[in-house]
Amino acid sequence: MTDGAATRGVTAAARSGRGGGGPRPARGRPEDAAEPAAGPDGDADRASGGARRARMRRRAAPVATRAGRGGPVSAAAFGPGRVNLVGEHTDYNDGLCLPFAIERGVTVRARPAPDGLIRVHALDIGAHDVFAADAPARADGWRSFARGVVAELAAAGYPVRPARLSVAGTLPRGAGMSSSAALEVALVLALLAHSGYGEPDRLELAQLLSRVENTWVGARTGLLDQTASLFGRPGHALRLDIRALTGGDQGAPPPAAEPAAGPGARAGRAVPRPPGRWLSGPAGRPVPGIEPVRLDLGRWRLVTVDSGVRHAIAASGYNTRREECARACELLGISSLRDADEDAPGRLPEPLGRRVRHVLEENERVRRAVVALRAGDLPELGRLLDASHASLRDLYEVSVPAVEETVARLVADGAAGARLVGGGFGGSVLALFPPGKRPPADALRVVPGGPGRLVRR
Incomplete structure (x- = not known):
């Protein structure tokens, strides 16, 4: 199925209400997009105060309605892109790199969904995806990212709750600034918080996202991009020693494990947590292989x-x-x-x-x-x-x-x-x-x- 055909199939499924009796997703457009005002503005000189107030109510109504679709936002996360100063094609060779995270990136917002599905709305390209939260099937192109993140989280012991995800970014795609890793980082942090989990070790998250890139997206990248996005530090580049980060020979990540049998996310409300100390492991120890270097230009x-x-x-x-x-x-x-x-x-x-x-x-x-x-x-x-x-x-x-x-x-x-x-x-x-x-x-x-x-x- 072509990408366009897949999009049409997802839209048709959403319209028919497949997957349960939950609220229907927005048809073919982002749920947070602004709508035109309902009705003409008219001539201000002739409009009475009551007419103006009525127009304002009509304009506000669609926005209020849309805000309630799928419930309030339960979690939102930002994943930065990265620029690599020097050290290209060295990460998958256990080498050295010198990247830094940048201020542009990708933001993912999650809302609850009652029907066992993950719905992804890619706002920038006007595309959608729908898949089962407990058994993501493989797909091509941009759809592989969310599916891979959900599956790898489940395989690591973090089954996620059904969700409606909106994705928007300020990074140009395919421009060499790692929009893919930015998307993965935003997805994994938003889904963990949405599902009520505290944040795991960030190096483990980088390795999990590398498996997504390798086994779901089909790009045999190393750890450079995900590590730079998860450990970025304002005013600094990061000297990465990939051998030290991986504890030896990096090799190819293992195949993706089968996801857990059900969403079964841990009970409890998601509690957003700050990322913790930069460049630190679970006990506050420096992460071997990550060394900050002041970038004073x-x-x-x-x-x-x-x-x-x-x-x-x-x-x-x-x-x-x-x-x-x-x-x-x-x-x-x-x-x-x-x-x-x-x-x-x-x-x-x-x-x-x-x-x-x-x-x-x-x-x-x-x-x-x-x-x-x-x-x-x-x-x-x-x-x-x-x-x-x-x-x-x-x-x-x-x-x-x-x-x-x-x-x-x-x-x-x-x-x-x-x-x-x-x-x-x-x-x-x-x-x-x-x-x-x-x-x-x-x-x-x-x-x-x-x-x-x-x-x-």
Whole structure:
């Protein structure tokens, strides 16, 4: 079934009332969207005070009615996107990364549902999904995210209550700023609170969401995106050591377990909780593998510019690159490219040698970027951005012409360094501009923001 056909099928099911006698979802539009006023405004000079008050009541009535559909909001959560300064395609190789969470992201609001179903309304694209809360079936595209989160929570011992979920975001999809991880983080935090659970360990949540990405969405990503979104710290980048985070060889996540036999969520009202201490585990201990690095830019600016080419990791060459790295490990007799020595690329056939060389040199660029930030050496950070991009283009071969044109334009505008961000094959370009150089009009300034969190309902 095509995506459009699936949407039509969900809408038809909602209209027919399948799944129980609960309240019907909004037909084909977000439940919180504003409606036009009922009736014309008329001529203010001729309208009496009573007529004006009647018009106001007519305008307010639809909003009040919609607010009651499905009950009040029980939980709301925000998941931030992320920008990776340096350290691309290293996370699934047990390597080093230097991301930061940003202030843009995805917000999910949950409302109770009495009919055993999860209804998802993607406000930005005007699409809907409906599935059983106790047995999510697999689906393609954006529908795989909520289904995967619900199934993995149940497999981890957190069956969720039926819910009506509304999803809205401020991140461009497919732009390399991890809108997928932002959505996953917002979904998992909102569903946990909606179902009455306290917040589990955040590193465990990152690993759970990585399983969603791998086994439900079909993108064989590492832990970079989910960790950056869950542990973001204002004013800081995070030096991630993926080997330390995973306690050894990351490997492929296990297949998704079958969900629990029923929603059976624990009794009790959801109590929103703050995310706790940044970078801390359940007992307040620092999380091994996460090190905050102050990102003090002064009058310098970091910006992203969209190349105009959308990318979808599951459908791009991303998984192929991961398979090439796994094959290189087999030939070298090691479990991870983190264990490869500097001579390893010369012992491999191409393109495997180029892939390994990128990973080794990118890990070293992360180390040098941390040193540069602590020394306030922003020109050096710009040079490292340039070197990272050249490696992604020439050794890892994940750039495309539109990205190269965007990089060239930013450098011509005075950027001290620029590189593609995200998995490649499209998306955005990150650039560092010194004082006195003006970024182009289509640039989006990015600054480090806080972690995924519950927000005001």
